[in-house]
Amino acid sequence: MKNIIKLIILSLLFASCGGDKKQSIEDILATGDVKAIQTRKDNLIAQQQELSKKIKQLDDSLKVLNPERNVPLVTTITAKTEKFNHYLELQGSVETKQNLVLTPEMGGILKQVFVKEGDNVSKGQILARIDDGGLAQQKAQLQIQSDLAKTTFERQKRLWEQKIGSEIQYLSAKSSYEALEESVNQINQQLAKTAVRAPFSGVIDDVITEQGSVVAPGQTPLMRLVNLSDMYITTDIPESYITTITEGKKVEVTFPILGKTLDTKVRQTGNFINPANRTFKVEIAVPNKDKNIKPNLTARLKINDYTSEDAILIPQGIISENANGEQYIYVLETKDDISSAKQVIIETGKTQGDVIEVLNGLSAGDKIIDEGARSVKNGQAVREVEPKV
Numbered sequence: 001m002k003n004i005i006k007l008i009i010l011s012l013l014f015a016s017c018g019g020d021k022k023q024s025i026e027d028i029l030a031t032g033d034v035k036a037i038q039t040r041k042d043n044l045i046a047q048q049q050e051l052s053k054k055i056k057q058l059d060d061s062l063k064v065l066n067p068e069r070n071v072p073l074v075t076t077i078t079a080k081t082e083k084f085n086h087y088l089e090l091q092g093s094v095e096t097k098q099n100l101v102l103t104p105e106m107g108g109i110l111k112q113v114f115v116k117e118g119d120n121v122s123k124g125q126i127l128a129r130i131d132d133g134g135l136a137q138q139k140a141q142l143q144i145q146s147d148l149a150k151t152t153f154e155r156q157k158r159l160w161e162q163k164i165g166s167e168i169q170y171l172s173a174k175s176s177y178e179a180l181e182e183s184v185n186q187i188n189q190q191l192a193k194t195a196v197r198a199p200f201s202g203v204i205d206d207v208i209t210e211q212g213s214v215v216a217p218g219q220t221p222l223m224r225l226v227n228l229s230d231m232y233i234t235t236d237i238p239e240s241y242i243t244t245i246t247e248g249k250k251v252e253v254t255f256p257i258l259g260k261t262l263d264t265k266v267r268q269t270g271n272f273i274n275p276a277n278r279t280f281k282v283e284i285a286v287p288n289k290d291k292n293i294k295p296n297l298t299a300r301l302k303i304n305d306y307t308s309e310d311a312i313l314i315p316q317g318i319i320s321e322n323a324n325g326e327q328y329i330y331v332l333e334t335k336d337d338i339s340s341a342k343q344v345i346i347e348t349g350k351t352q353g354d355v356i357e358v359l360n361g362l363s364a365g366d367k368i369i370d371e372g373a374r375s376v377k378n379g380q381a382v383r384e385v386e387p388k389v
Contacts, residue, residue: 072380074341074372075387076332077314079362084311086350086357087252087302088245092235094286094297098200098227101208104215106193108133110222113211121198121225128196128222130215135194139187146180153177202227226295231286232267233299236279244305245269251284252302258292266303306350312362313355318373319348330376332367332384341369343378 028036104110109131115121156173159165206224209215215222233253237245249266270281284301286293319327327348330341346361362368367384369376376382 071383072372072376073385074332074369074376074382076367076384077370079312079314079358079364079366079368081310081312081364084306084308084313084350084352084357085304086306086352088237088241088305090235090237090301090303092233092284092299092301094231094233094293094295094299096227096231096295098202098230099224099295100199100226101221101224102127102196102199103218103221104130104193104196105217106130106190107215107217108194110209110211110213110215111194113207113223115204115207115223117204117207119204121202121204123198123201125198126195127198127204127225128211130194130196132191132194135187135191139184139191142180142184142187146177146184149173149177149180196222198225200225200227228288228291228293231288231293231295233284233286233301234281235284235301236274236277237269237282237303239273239278239280241305242273242280245282245303250304253284253286254300254302255293255297256300257297260292262287308357311349312358312364314358314362314368315354315370316351316356317354318368318370319346319356320374329362330369330373330378331362332369332382339382339384341376341378341380341382 025040028040107130110128111131112129113127114129115127121127153173153176156165156170160167160170202225204223205226208221208223213220245266247266247269251264251266252261253264254261264285264287266282267285268283273280282303286299314329318329320329321327326345328343328345331344333340333342344361347359349357349359351357369382371387372382
C-alpha cells in the first residue's frame with residue numbers, strides 16, 4: 001500500500017515538472033513575476049487536490065478489500081480459579097510480659113550486686129543483697145531463747161503426760177515456745193527480703209543502682225530483667241474485622257530494621273472495643289530463638305482475614321464504571337472466526353496489590369481483554385494479538 005502511494009506521488013510530481021522542465025520553482029521566484037508565481041501555485045494546488053482524491057479512492061477500496069485494517073488490536077488473559085489470600089496490613093510493637101524493673105522489698109544499704117549487664121540468670125537466683133541492719137543478730141538471740149523454750153516445753157510435756165505438774169505449767173511452756181518460734185519465723189522472712197532474687201529466668205538488661213547505695217523498699221530501681229523467649233506483638237484492629245480476625249489466623253511479620261520476615265499466628269484477641277477509636281487488641285506470638293528481637297521493636301503485620309480457594313482474579317486497571325455506578329470489563333467473543341468485544345457487568349470483592357477478586361459476572365475460561373480494554377466499545381470487532389514480552 002505504501003509503495004503504491006509513493007508511485008502515485010512521484011508520477012504526479014514528474015507530471016507537474018514535465019510542462020516546465022526548464023524553469024524550476026527557484027527560477028520562477030527569482031524572476032519576481034507575480035503572475036508566473038501565482039500560476040505555478042495554482043497548478044500545484046490542483047495537483048494536490050487530485051492526489052488527495054486518488055488516495056481517498058485507494059483507501060475506500062482497501063476498506064472493502066481488507067476490513068480488518070482498522071480493527072483494534074487487543075491482548076487477552078484467560079480467567080481461571082486460584083487460591084486467594086487477603087491480608088490486612090498494620091503496624092505493631094514488640095512486647096514481653098517478662099520485662100521488669102526490680103525494686104527491693106526491704107530498705108537499707110545495697111551491700112552486694114552479684115550480676116552485671118548481659119548476664120543470663122535463672123528463676124530464684126540471688127541477684128543482689130541488702131544489709132540486714134542487725135536482723136541476723138536478733139535472730140541469733142531469739143533462736144537461743146526459742147531453743148530453751150523448746151527444751152522446757154518438751155520436759156513439761158513429758159511430765160504432763162505422766163500426770164505430774166499442773167496443766168497451766170504445760171500450757172505456759174507451750175505458749176512461750178510457739179511465740180518464740182513464730183518470732184524466729186518472722187525474722188527469717190525479713191532476712192529473706194534482704195536477698196533480691198530473679199522472679200523469672202532472663203537476661204540482666206541494665207544494672208541501675210550501684211553497690212553501696214541506700215535503697216528504699218518498692219521505690220529504688222535496682223536492675224532491669226528481661227526474658228526474650230516469650231515475645232509477642234500487640235496491635236489495634238478496626239471493629240469491622242471482629243468476625244474475620246480470630247485466634248489462630250495466620251500472620252506474616254516483617255521487621256524492617258532486622259530485614260527479617262517470619263510466619264506466626266494470632267494467639268489472643270481482645271474482648272473489649274475501645275470506644276475512642278472503635279478498635280480491639282490482638283496479641284501475636286513471636287518466636288525468638290536467636291534473641292535478636294527486642295521489646296518495643298516496630299513490626300509490619302499482614303494478617304490473613306479472608307481466603308477463597310477458587311477465586312477469579314483480574315487486574316484492577318482494566319475495570320471501568322458506567323453511569324449507574326456498575327463496574328464492567330470486556331471479554332472476547334468469537335463467532336464464525338470473527339472476534340468482538342462484549343461488555344460484562346461484574347461484582348468485585350477484596351483487592352490485594354494490583355489484582356481484585358471477581359465475585360460475579362465471570363467464569364473460568366472466559367477470555368478477558370487486557371491491553372486495549374480502554375479503547376474498545378461493546379460489540380466492536382477486534383483482533384487478538386500476542387502480548388508484548
